Amino acid sequence: MSSGRWYSIRPRAAGAAAAAPVAEIWIYADIGESWWEETVSAKTLCREIAALQVGQITVRINSYGGSVSDGIAIYNALKHHPAQVTTCVDGIAASVASLIAQAGDRREVAENAQLMVHAPWTMAAGNAPELRAAADMLDSWATSMAQTYSRASGMPADDVLAQWLDGTDHWFTAAQAVAAGLADEAVAAVPVQASASRHAWAAGTHAGASQQPAQQPNLPAAAVVNPPGALMPQANTPAALQTTATTVTTAGQLDAQAIADAAARAESKRGLDIRAAFTAYARGENKAAAEALLDKSLADPTVTLAAFKAELLEVNAKGTESLAGGYVATLEDEGDKRRKGIRAALEARAGLAKADTANPWRGYTLGEIARASLAAAGVRDIPGDKMSMVALAFTHTSSDFPLLLANVANKAMMKGYEEADETFQAWTTPGSLPDFKVQSTVDLGSFPALRSVAEGAEYKYVTVGGRREQRVLATYGEIFAISRQAIINDDLDAFSRIPRKMGRAAIRTVGNLAYAVLTGNPTMADTVALFHANHANLLSAAVPSTAAVDGMRVLMARQKGLGQTTGSLNIRMRYLLVPVTLEGAAKVVRDSQVEVLGTSTKNQTVPNSVAGTFEVISDARLDDASTSIYYGAADPAMHDTVVVDYLDGNQAPTLEQQAGWGVDGTQFKVRIDASAKALDWKTLVRNG
Numbered sequence: 001m002s003s004g005r006w007y008s009i010r011p012r013a014a015g016a017a018a019a020a021p022v023a024e025i026w027i028y029a030d031i032g033e034s035w036w037e038e039t040v041s042a043k044t045l046c047r048e049i050a051a052l053q054v055g056q057i058t059v060r061i062n063s064y065g066g067s068v069s070d071g072i073a074i075y076n077a078l079k080h081h082p083a084q085v086t087t088c089v090d091g092i093a094a095s096v097a098s099l100i101a102q103a104g105d106r107r108e109v110a111e112n113a114q115l116m117v118h119a120p121w122t123m124a125a126g127n128a129p130e131l132r133a134a135a136d137m138l139d140s141w142a143t144s145m146a147q148t149y150s151r152a153s154g155m156p157a158d159d160v161l162a163q164w165l166d167g168t169d170h171w172f173t174a175a176q177a178v179a180a181g182l183a184d185e186a187v188a189a190v191p192v193q194a195s196a197s198r199h200a201w202a203a204g205t206h207a208g209a210s211q212q213p214a215q216q217p218n219l220p221a222a223a224v225v226n227p228p229g230a231l232m233p234q235a236n237t238p239a240a241l242q243t244t245a246t247t248v249t250t251a252g253q254l255d256a257q258a259i260a261d262a263a264a265r266a267e268s269k270r271g272l273d274i275r276a277a278f279t280a281y282a283r284g285e286n287k288a289a290a291e292a293l294l295d296k297s298l299a300d301p302t303v304t305l306a307a308f309k310a311e312l313l314e315v316n317a318k319g320t321e322s323l324a325g326g327y328v329a330t331l332e333d334e335g336d337k338r339r340k341g342i343r344a345a346l347e348a349r350a351g352l353a354k355a356d357t358a359n360p361w362r363g364y365t366l367g368e369i370a371r372a373s374l375a376a377a378g379v380r381d382i383p384g385d386k387m388s389m390v391a392l393a394f395t396h397t398s399s400d401f402p403l404l405l406a407n408v409a410n411k412a413m414m415k416g417y418e419e420a421d422e423t424f425q426a427w428t429t430p431g432s433l434p435d436f437k438v439q440s441t442v443d444l445g446s447f448p449a450l451r452s453v454a455e456g457a458e459y460k461y462v463t464v465g466g467r468r469e470q471r472v473l474a475t476y477g478e479i480f481a482i483s484r485q486a487i488i489n490d491d492l493d494a495f496s497r498i499p500r501k502m503g504r505a506a507i508r509t510v511g512n513l514a515y516a517v518l519t520g521n522p523t524m525a526d527t528v529a530l531f532h533a534n535h536a537n538l539l540s541a542a543v544p545s546t547a548a549v550d551g552m553r554v555l556m557a558r559q560k561g562l563g564q565t566t567g568s569l570n571i572r573m574r575y576l577l578v579p580v581t582l583e584g585a586a587k588v589v590r591d592s593q594v595e596v597l598g599t600s601t602k603n604q605t606v607p608n609s610v611a612g613t614f615e616v617i618s619d620a621r622l623d624d625a626s627t628s629i630y631y632g633a634a635d636p637a638m639h640d641t642v643v644v645d646y647l648d649g650n651q652a653p654t655l656e657q658q659a660g661w662g663v664d665g666t667q668f669k670v671r672i673d674a675s676a677k678a679l680d681w682k683t684l685v686r687n688g
Contacts, residue, residue, distance in 0.1 A: 006030055006063075007045055009052070021054040023083075028060075029268050031074070031096060032067030042070030046077040059087045059104065064272055065095025068120045068141050072096070075148060078103035089113045089174075089183070091269065096120075099145055102152035102182065109174040110189040115182055116172070117149065119165040153181030162354055271298055273305045277312065289315045338376060339400060342369055346408045350496035352415060365490040366405075373401035390484045394666055402666060405482075405495050406657045409668055412496040413655050416503030423619050424514035427575045427633040428642045428676070431471070432649030438472045441643075441679060469525050469679050471645055476509045477671035478502065484665045499655065502670040506653035510644060512621065513676035517642050518577065518686075519625035522678065530678050531686040541628055541688035544585040546595045549576065549610045552632040552685045559682040571634050571683055576614045578630040583618035586630070590616055629688035640679035647673035 006029035011021065025045075032042055049057075059078065065071070078085050078100070087104030094116035101107060101115065109115065120141040124134035142165045143157075149164060150157040164170050174186035278294045293315055297303040338361075345361040346369075347353035355362065364372070367386060370393035374382050377398035383389045393401040433439055453459055480502065486494045521529050531538045537555055542548040558568045578586045589596045590613075595606040614632070622630070633641050653672040678684065 006032075006066075009045075009048055011054075022056045022058070023052050023054045025049070025057060025059045027074075027097065027100065028062045028264075029272060030066040031063055031100070032070035042067070042073045046073050049074075049077045049081055052081065052083065054083050057081065057083045057085045059085065059100070061087060061089050061093045061097055061101055062091035062269065063094065063097035064092065064276065065097045068096050068145070070096075071099050072144065072148070074100050075103045088187075089115060089177075092116070096145075098182065099148055102148055104184075106185075107152075107183045108185050108187045109177050109183040111174045111186045112189050113174055114171055115177045116169055117164045117182070118169045119167050120145065149182070155181065267301060270301070270305065274298060274303075274308050277305065277309050286315050286318055289318070335376065338372075339404065342372075342404050343407050346404065346492065346495075347411060349492050350408055350412060352408070352411050352496065366487045366492060367490065369404065370401050370487060373399045373404070376400070386488045387484055390487045394484075402657060405666065406655070406668075408492070408495045409499040409657070410655045413499035413503035413506075413670060414652060416500035417507050417653060418503075420504040420507045422507055422511045423617050424511045424644065426615075426617055427577060427636060428514050428644045429636040429640070430649070430651060431643040431645040432647075433471060433473050433645045433675075434648060436473050436475075436647075436673075438470050441469045441471060441677075469677060471643065471675060471677045473645060473647055473673050473675045475671060475673050476506070477669055478505070479667055479669045481667045482665050486665065499668065499670070502655075502668075503653060506670060506672045509672065510674050510676075511619075513674060514642055514644055515619060515621040517676050517678050518631050518684075519622065521686075524678070524681060530681050530684065532681075535681040537681050537685040539685070539687045543598050543628075544576075544578070544582055544589050544596075544630065545598050546589060546592075546608050546610055547597075548687055549589055549614070549632075552576075552687055553610065553613070555685050556632060556634065556683070569682065571639055573614055573632040573685070574635040575617050575633040576630060577617050577619070577622065577633060579623040579627050580618045580620050581623055581627040582630055583616065586616045586618070590614060626688065629686065631687070632685040634683035639683040641683045642676055642678050645675045645677070 006027065008026045010024055010026075057078070078087075084106075085104045086106045086108065087101045089101055089109040090113060091110070092114050093101045093109075094114075095118060098115045098117050101109075120138050122134060122138060124131055126134075142161060146157045146160040146165055149155070149160045153160070155163075172180060172182060174183065177183040178186055274294065274297055278290065290312060293308070293311055297308045297311075341359050341361040342364070344353060344356060345359050345364060348355040348359075348362070361369070367390065370390050371382060374389070374393055374396060377396055377400070379392070379396060379399075383392060393399050480498055482494045482498075517530070521531050523529055524535075528534050536559060539548070539551055539555065542551075553573045556571050556573045559571055560567065561569060576586050576590070585599060589608070589610065591611065592602065592608045593611060595603040595608050597603055636642075650673075653670050656669045656671070658667055
């Protein structure tokens with residue numbers, strides 16, 4: 001293995017049954033770039049894989065993982081190569097190394113090797129938004145990794161996320177990996193002891209070569225030979241360099257190169273283990289001493305992992321105080337575990353999460369949970385009648401029963417909000433307003449081109465602020481109550497079904513605001529209606545056809561900037577917004593290869609000039625206003641169309657709870673602060 005690299009590629013002679021050239025790739029260290037030494041990224045390995053002109057590739061893996069992006073790139077490089085790929089886990093394939101192991105057309109694991117699968121992790125520093133962004137990035141990587149494990153194992157991706165990428169390390173023996181679909185076969189390992197440094201073995205010399213060999217390992221009969229001068233393992237093998245090897249010559253002699261590689265791999269693993277221990281246990285205040293110990297231990301091949309940990313513990317202990325010296329650890333207490341278990345059980349019953357058979361709260365009724373919450377709050381005299389007991393569970397200052405139910409209701413509301421079939425998001429832009437005051441949006445002036453500046457002349461200022469569209473938020477909400485009788489009747493649907501519907505109602509309300517801008521044709525800041533002849537964005541009513549859509553396209557493209565009489569803005573129409581009644585006709589115009597003249601009429605000799613130039617969005621709210629009027633909209637990512645504002649940019653509804661006064665139970669209020677406003681008429685056009 002060349003210096004600074006965590007992998008090596010070497011050609012192998014093809015066997016009798018394989019006429020095509022064969023290559024072997026060894027991944028025996030951390031994947032990707034290292035903090036500890038000069039290494040290379042996966043880019044180089046992927047380039048070398050692509051350049052291999054072979055029919056078979058064997059990838060041997062003994063790695064604790066490394067860079068997720070590099071690991072995914074290696075997986076894809078192997079998958080895309082035309083060769084037959086076999087992956088072999090020789091020792092360990094942990095973290096993203098276990099993902100690379102899934103790239104094989106055949107996946108083997110040594111019977112004494114292991115795989116480990118877990119969610120990606122990172123180290124981050126910064127303020128709260130930066131840390132949240134780091135967490136979002138990890139979730140995104142986990143989703144990508146889940147797709148690969150799902151394809152390899154046959155387990156649904158959602159189950160992979162829930163069971164294998166849940167924040168816990170999941171270890172698999174060879175047999176367990178095969179059972180889980182992460183490997184095809186557990187293969188036998190052939191143990192061989194190795195000693196001395198990798199450089200001595202590689203050179204074919206060893207100070208102890210003339211000594212009597214130690215007891216030979218349990219090899220196949222054909223492999224147990226001891227010809228004169230052969231390199232054999234010695235009895236004084238350092239523990240850190242003990243390993244196994246599976247390569248023997250057909251004549252029965254040990255492959256010296258394989259022994260050298262095995263010794264190198266053992267030394268590499270020792271270094272990886274020591275570095276991992278250093279990362280996990282070294283303390284910042286003794287960093288210099290710990291780093292010195294790390295360098296010394298890496299340089300001495302006789303230092304075992306256990307010896308390094310023991311000495312590192314002594315280094316860390318220097319200057320520390322007693323247990324009462326001010327160190328604070330935040331641990332999950334019994335109350336946290338109880339609340340976590342109850343939440344998980346309620347969410348599973350409500351269909352919001354997967355059931356955990358090990359959860360001790362699984363199967364508890366709402367009444368039993370109310371009683372348990374009072375007991376946990378220290379209430380000794382719990383009322384005997386259920387109505388009084390449930391009332392006390394809601395009103396007792398230390399009871400967490402209301403919060404547990406609110407958690408279920410909030411998750412149900414968000415599920416309803418996210419699953420609603422809405423269309424306004426495609427052709428509008430989300431916006432943010434800080435309060436409920438009227439906000440003016442200045443038109444920056446749409447000008448078709450920059451003006452020429454002669455040599456030595458001054459640049460001229462463009463005029464802005466000639467038009468100001470006003471935006472203002474409004475609050476929309478409802479209150480619903482759940483009675484004590486529902487708790488006593490164990491009606492958990494009341495805490496899931498109703499909030500779920502309220503979540504759908506919240507996003508439907510926002511959609512109503514967006515489509516009301518189109519159907520209401522509001523007056524713009526220039527005192528002219530949004531769709532008006534003066535705005536050059538209104539066509540006479542016509543059924544969807546090639547000519548009608550082409551006319552809308554032309555109107556939008558030829559719009560001029562404010563105060564401009566020349567220089568079209570060339571705005572392209574991306575969406576055709578139609579009532580559900582016209583959805584079929586609009587899609588015919590979009591998909592037809594010949595000119596569409598009208599309903600069920602085509603010109604078979606003329607190509608359809610607007611075929612595939614727009615996307616069709618249908619919504620029944622347009623039918624409520626008119627079944628014949630339809631609209632065109634530009635791409636909101638490039639142009640101002642309609643902005644849908646939210647308070648502080650929070651697009652999700654808010655759920656608030658309080659103990660019921662008008663009802664015996666609890667009350668919930670669902671609220672969302674939003675508004676919709678057309679910012680420009682040049683990006684919208686109406687037919688009809």
